[in-house]
Amino acid sequence: MEADRRSDRRLAVENKPERNRRPSSTVYIESAYEWGEKLGSGAYGVVFAGTSKHDGREVAIKVIPKERPSSEVDPVDFAAHLEQVRNEIKALVELRDHGDCEAIIPYHGSFETKEKLCIIMDRADGELADVIANGTVKVTEKAAQMILTSVLKGVAFLHEHDYVHRDLKFENLLMMDKNDLSSVVLTDFGLATKTSEAAPGECGTPLYMSPEIWMRNSIAHGPKVDIWAVGIIAYILMCGRHPIKARHLEELKAKVCVDRIELDFKGSGVSNCAQDFVRRLLTADPVARPAAKDALAHPFITGESQRVVHESVVDMLRAYAAEQRLKKGFLLVDAVARMQLLSSNKGGRGSPEILHARIVAQQPATT
Structure with a gap:
């Protein structure tokens, strides 16, 4: 029972995005999800498969590094991208507060360390x-x-x-x-x-x-x-x-x-x-x-x-x-x-x- 309460607290923390959280906060996502194979990558991030340890739900974990991937990437473009990631989190959190909509990708939370941003959503087919x-x-x-x-x-x-x-x-x-x-x-x-x-x-x-x-x-x-x-x-x-x-x-x-x-x-x-x-x-x-x-x-x-x-x-x-x-x-x-x-x-x-x-x-x- 106590273990379940600790798991619930970790999930609650994970679902509340914070800026500049200490690197050790990765323990929250690792305690809540099993990481799987890489599903894909783009100019600024990588998406991994994951499975919730809480209910077995299959998810996609999008990981976005907070440092430019290379000097060839324009710093203004990269800063704009990070701001859009944070904006996406803000929008998904606020929309989720209004209830579920089957036509919008289900969102399960996010977390941020000094090195990266992560967003957790249902895994699409x-x-x-x-x-x-x-x-x-x-x-x-x-x-x-x-x-x-x-x-x-x-x-x-x-x-x-x-x-x-x-x-x-x-x-x-x-x-x-x-x-x-x-x-x-x-x-x-x-x-x-x-x-x-x-x-x-x-x-x-x-x-x-x-x-x-x-x-x-x-x-x-x-x-x-x-x-x-x-x-x-x-x-x-x-x-x-x-x-x-x-x-x-x-x-x-x-x-x-x-x-x-x-x-x-x-x-x-x-x-x-x-x-x-x-x-x-x-x-x-x-x-x-x-x-x-x-x-x-x-x-x-x-x-x-x-x-x-x-x-x-x-x-x-x-x-x-x-x-x-x-x-x-x-x-x-x-x-x-x-x-x-x-x-x-x-x-x-x-x-x-x-x-x-x-x-x-x-x-x-x-x-």
Whole structure:
């Protein structure tokens, strides 16, 4: 009994993130979890498998060193990344306090030492992009409906509690069960914020940024930016490609804000109901764009479509998914540097990879 109480106390401490905790605090995570194999690594961290000693739950333990991995990594970029990790922890803690949502990755705690940050979440079964690229699931309107229903439920939960994700994208969606399309969950809350606390400026991944973000209007970081991103994801799922062809940021911004994007469904086999759903989500005016709860009530989501999209679209979607997996390794760049690059002749016009890399909103200056 006393051993159980000690274990519970350790778990409680682990679930309360603190800065600059002494290195010996690793005892808490090691006493609570069995560490397993390395699941993957990125530019700034490593993810390990883990198993809870408390209840046997399988988890993923993301470990982020607090020192730059090499001198080649820009210190400003790295500092921005660490701040996003802390921001993700803050968002997940606050959202968890509002109860569970099956469409958001389950979060179990975090801890911080002088050397590293760790975040513990449920272990997903795979990434949606991988599942589609590998041909594990058959792509139909019903499949898209199930995926988008989960995504919108997660978005609705965020918005209900005054949070906006700001970086929803196809390649960031996880599946808790690779054989169950309704198990899709939202992840990567590094840019999530309360609407009242949003920093000014461009923010997100350019290919998913809404007109109001580009134009920096008064509701540039309101909940409707997430709806636009879901619309982009919906089009990709149904047509196998991104709705906008652009070679650089200036061209992308012009097509989104000035020319308005033209949604081409020719040859896709997508039903009129599904087309109407996507068009509504990608309404340029954020006031006219539906809220998440209204999108969930659209006939495309509530109906029983069994239509199969054309095989050519399936092939395109699988190729697109595979391509996005290769682009996930791009480093983060802060908004000031990115906008300087955009306005220069060195990379703004000729760097299509920038369209896939995250823009971090500039924080307000402090006095």
